[in-house]
Amino acid sequence: MPDMRHIIHADLDAFYAAVEQLDNPELRGLPVMVGGSPQSRGVVATASYEARVFGVHSAMPMATAVRQCPRGIVVRPRFDRYREMSRMVMDIFHHLTDLVEPLSLDEAYLDITDQVGTGKLPLGIAIDLKRRVNEETGLNVSIGVGTCKSVAKIASDLEKPDGLVVVAPGDERDFLAPLPVGKLWGIGPKTAEVLHGDGVETIGDLATQPDEWYARRFGKRAQGIKAKALGQDDDPVKTERNPKSISAETTFAEDLSNPEELRGVLGKLSGNVSSHLSRKDVKGKTVTVKLRLADFTTLTRQTTLASHTNSEEAIMETAWKLLTREMTEGRAFRLLGVGMSGFGDDLDGPQQLVLPLFESLSID
Ligand code: TTP
Ligand code: MG
Numbered sequence: 001m002p003d004m005r006h007i008i009h010a011d012l013d014a015f016y017a018a019v020e021q022l023d024n025p026e027l028r029g030l031p032v033m034v035g036g037s038p039q040s041r042g043v044v045a046t047a048s049y050e051a052r053v054f055g056v057h058s059a060m061p062m063a064t065a066v067r068q069c070p071r072g073i074v075v076r077p078r079f080d081r082y083r084e085m086s087r088m089v090m091d092i093f094h095h096l097t098d099l100v101e102p103l104s105l106d107e108a109y110l111d112i113t114d115q116v117g118t119g120k121l122p123l124g125i126a127i128d129l130k131r132r133v134n135e136e137t138g139l140n141v142s143i144g145v146g147t148c149k150s151v152a153k154i155a156s157d158l159e160k161p162d163g164l165v166v167v168a169p170g171d172e173r174d175f176l177a178p179l180p181v182g183k184l185w186g187i188g189p190k191t192a193e194v195l196h197g198d199g200v201e202t203i204g205d206l207a208t209q210p211d212e213w214y215a216r217r218f219g220k221r222a223q224g225i226k227a228k229a230l231g232q233d234d235d236p237v238k239t240e241r242n243p244k245s246i247s248a249e250t251t252f253a254e255d256l257s258n259p260e261e262l263r264g265v266l267g268k269l270s271g272n273v274s275s276h277l278s279r280k281d282v283k284g285k286t287v288t289v290k291l292r293l294a295d296f297t298t299l300t301r302q303t304t305l306a307s308h309t310n311s312e313e314a315i316m317e318t319a320w321k322l323l324t325r326e327m328t329e330g331r332a333f334r335l336l337g338v339g340m341s342g343f344g345d346d347l348d349g350p351q352q353l354v355l356p357l358f359e360s361l362s363i364d
Contacts, residue, residue: 005111007109007113007148009152011141017034020075022137033075035065043059045077047069085139088137093129112125130164143155144156144157144163150176150235172232176204180201180203181195246280249290250335251292255332256334257332266336267316270319273315284341292335293332
């Protein structure tokens with residue numbers, strides 16, 4: 001198997017809460033709930049594992065969390081500090097390999113094929129990485145290792161916190177088979193429900209469906225989903241070298257509807273994107289805004305400019321126009337993102353970079 005790859009997925013444990021416990025030793029061992037205030041309809045960004053025992057989880061209203069875990073300590077988020085810690089962790093990842101794809105502030109894929117090629121064992125590499133992250137930052141990272149991204153990602157989640165799961169080459173299919181189908185990247189709760197209706201409960205059930213069924217259920221996505229179900233996807237680890245789009249996004253501790261505040265955030269995000277464009281010496285033509293509403297609906301709106309630019313003002317004003325169209329009466333936003341794409345034909349490859357500068361939670 002000459003083209004076998006080895007991929008790590010690394011995800012910090014209870015990231016925001018862990019940083020708070022690190023910086024405030026009196027919070028260690030206690031249920032910590034980072035997020036908005038329970039009085040103002042704030043939500044939980046994350047909770048320490050001590051609080052999760054009480055059923056507290058991300059995106060839960062803080063008022064509910066406080067009810068379920070009355071001894072929980074509510075802490076307001078300090079995003080600058082999380083970004084700083086994220087950068088330290090990403091630097092450690094980069095020490096191991098150039099092939100790092102950050103997915104959010106606390107999560108990344110690493111392609112360690114070359115390192116394994118020099119005779120190191122994936123398990124040893126993973127243990128070293130966990131130790132380095134812990135020694136240099138005080139944080140715990142859970143790691144999954146496999147021969148493709150979908151397996152590595154699922155593996156990192158399996159033994160959280162402080163997890164380490166290595167799926168040996170050849171074991172992918174057996175590893176995935178018993179797991180619920182909703183664990184697969186690309187199968188959201190709604191799709192999972194439809195699949196359950198077809199009697200498909202586990203990834204193993206999914207893997208054994210005939211091709212006609214795949215085509216009917218997934219259309220163009222069929223081949224990709226099937227490859228993931230078999231643990232054979234060949235999605236590359238996308239580095240920051242040739243991005244197709246550059247974006248920054250942020251999630252609010254409390255939903256935002258005030259136009260001035262929204263404009264302020266948009267300004268910061270646009271400034272971020274603009275300075276990264278300049279640093280990479282690229283200009284884009286298409287401005288995108290990403291919005292998540294209070295009910296978690298996610299919208300993207302984009303517009304293409306007459307010429308390429310990296311100007312903060314141009315990005316900002318375009319994004320603002322797109323945003324104001326969506327600012328209808330009573331609508332509040334929980335996430336705001338600004339992106340730039342359309343860099344020209346010289347940059348190819350299906351690359352996408354979401355700056356981990358703002359707490360971008362996902363790549364869509
Ligand atoms: P996650 O990695 O999903 O969660 P986590 O690191 O807190 O916990 P674990 O990985 O051990 O399960 O997200 C990383 C950070 O992103 C999290 O600490 C806070 C933030 N976040 C939100 O603000 N809102 C959310 O809904 C989620 C899921 C995460
Ligand atoms: Mg995490």
